[in-house]
Amino acid sequence: MxxxxxxxxxxxxxxxxxxxxxxxxxxxxxxxxxxxxxxxxxxxxxxxxxxxxxxxxxxxxxxxxxxxxxxxxxxxxxxxxxxxxxxxxxxxxxxxxxxxxxxxxxxxxxxxxxxxxxxxxxxxxxxxxxxxxxxxxxxxxxxxxxxxxxxxxxxxxxxxxxxxxxxxxxxxxxxxxxxxxASAAVRFQLPPNRRITFPDPAPTAREALKLIAPFMAQFKPPWSLTMVTTWGFEVPEGRGVWKVWWRYGDSGDTVTAVLANDGRVLFSADSVPSYATDRMAKAIHLPEKWLDSPHVTAIMAELPIPDGFDGGRIGSMALKSLNDCLHWEIVVAGNRGQVGSSSFWTVYVDAVSGEVLAEVHTRKVGFQETVRQRVRKGDWTDVDTSSQSTA
Known part of the structure; x- marks a missing residue:
């Protein structure tokens, strides 16, 4: 470690x-x-x-x-x-x-x-x-x-x-x-962990949220839902283990619930210093109709894998909001060709319309990193990462 x-x-x-x-x-x-x-x-x-x-x-x-x-x-x-x-x-x-x-x-x-x-x-x-x-x-x-x-x-x-x-x-x-x-868990009076009947097949994001939400009823506004994510990279057909996040207003206080694959519902809490809150997920407001995880998995299956990407199509999935745009973010990890190398394909999908908003392909070998992106299925273009240096 x-x-x-x-x-x-x-x-x-x-x-x-x-x-x-x-x-x-x-x-x-x-x-x-x-x-x-x-x-x-x-x-x-x-x-x-x-x-x-x-x-x-x-x-x-x-x-x-x-x-x-x-x-x-x-x-x-x-x-x-x-x-x-x-x-x-x-x-x-x-x-x-x-x-x-x-x-x-x-x-x-x-x-x-x-x-x-x-x-x-x-x-x-x-x-x-x-x-x-x-x-x-x-x-x-x-x-x-x-x-x-x-x-x-x-x-x-x-x-x-x-x-x-x-x-x-x-x-x-x-x-x-x-x-x-007191720890965050004590301050926020988390519900006790418990076990429920785990659905078969494993739940979608919408199904998991429906199962977890009743246990979190005490977290009323200004608490708000901020994110629904997979717990790991194995999400066949958009089904698996899910983690749901809530945040207290614009503060650094968060509570989470995980629906594990053995039926346990696990609750945790955290509180980060104020300097880190700008990077935290914002509140999301789910419309009546939003694309569940299997629909997004089907959209991923139709996308061509970027040239030079040596991975598949299944990765972690997160439902979140950016600039009031509710979207799915899918991160697929490529194979590691050598120690110190990495490759990721990240796809952003509008969670209401299903439009592919953007794709980013990042490849790093040693200390050399290359980034390509394409917007709304346009052409791939190189991204200049040199301007991001703090030197």
Whole structure:
């Protein structure tokens, strides 16, 4: 499993008890240290202030709260790493390095001398540059950064782990600070998991939604249906295991229900920080007549497979809305010719008229990615992906 870590590191001042200040501000989580002039703090994912501020901006919030510099640290092993330094007397200083989809760095809000009071600038310079994925695995710039600054803890830490696997962090010399907020499942009072008679044959999207909806009756507006998706890629004839999503207004709060193939109905809840809500699915309003999954599977069967695509026609299916257009999104994975290669054929179908709105064929070999698209069964055209780089 790849590492994903998020933590906050308070630079201690002489005669100042940072842990006491956090407690007084009701900033609940797990702390490590102090060591080497730092106190590591991992907020619980359910902490309202963390969910409202977002990851890097939560460092700004803490710095204002306690009057000390706060360092935000993030290591997403598959994608890249980043940090941000917050202090009362300067704007937020941020650095990010990504190696997926291609090597890039973000330096617009970076001051190379901001960390000079904590570590020698020349020691950091080799880490603050682009890396590709292979080199990053060898150099491990995020880990080296934590070592150079002497952070008490920074590996395999995150608000989600603090919330859901508290004891694991305590076993690594962490200490509880404040009261842990209720999990999303408790806050939203999810119905208990249960078992029903699973239809034979397996249900379509419409049938699954009809079976699940009665159990979710308590989630009234501003809760709204946002998405119906398959649970996996095996959906012969548009029938299989389905997952249904609801969202509370425009917030990051979601609840889901899965109708498993043994008849279990499994409920879960999640709450993401405010910075991530722009990428979340919007509310969908189902008209009386909308195309069920078998109809969409039949439409896929009639489409010609794109030249150069080495896969089939069956893939994951999702009913969602974009710019008020209710549509099906079908993602078909191609065969992997070699390690590091991938190929996907994505089809967008109007969920009312059945019109094929667009198709996208993405192929990646190593760090080279090519994208082609066609709109409403027109000609295939190449898409320039170079403008998407953050370098």
């Amino acid at each position: 790849s590492e994903f870590s998020v933590s906050y590191h308070i630079r201690l001042g002489e005669g100042i008890d940072a842990q006491k200040l956090l407690r007084q501000a009701k900033a609940a989580g797990i702390v490590f240290g102090p060591a080497n002039g730092w106190l590591t703090f991992v907020p619980y994912a359910g902490l309202a202030a963390y969910r409202s501020a977002g990851e890097a901006r939560f460092a700004d919030y803490l710095a204002t709260l306690i009057g000390l510099p706060v360092l935000y640290y993030c290591h997403a092993e598959d994608c890249g790493w980043s940090f941000a330094l917050a202090g009362n007397e300067r704007p937020l200083v941020q650095f990010a390095c990504w190696w997926d989809p291609q090597p890039a760095v973000e330096l617009d809000q970076f001051d190379p001398f901001a960390l000079a009071p904590f570590v020698a600038t020349e020691a950091l310079e080799p880490l603050l540059r682009p890396f590709d994925a292979e080199e990053a695995m060898l150099v491990r710039p995020a880990d080296r950064f934590g070592e150079l600054l002497g952070l008490p803890a920074y590996q395999w830490l995150s608000p989600d782990l603090a919330q859901d696997r508290t004891q694991d962090l305590l076993d690594r010399a962490g200490r509880k600070l404040g009261a842990k907020p």
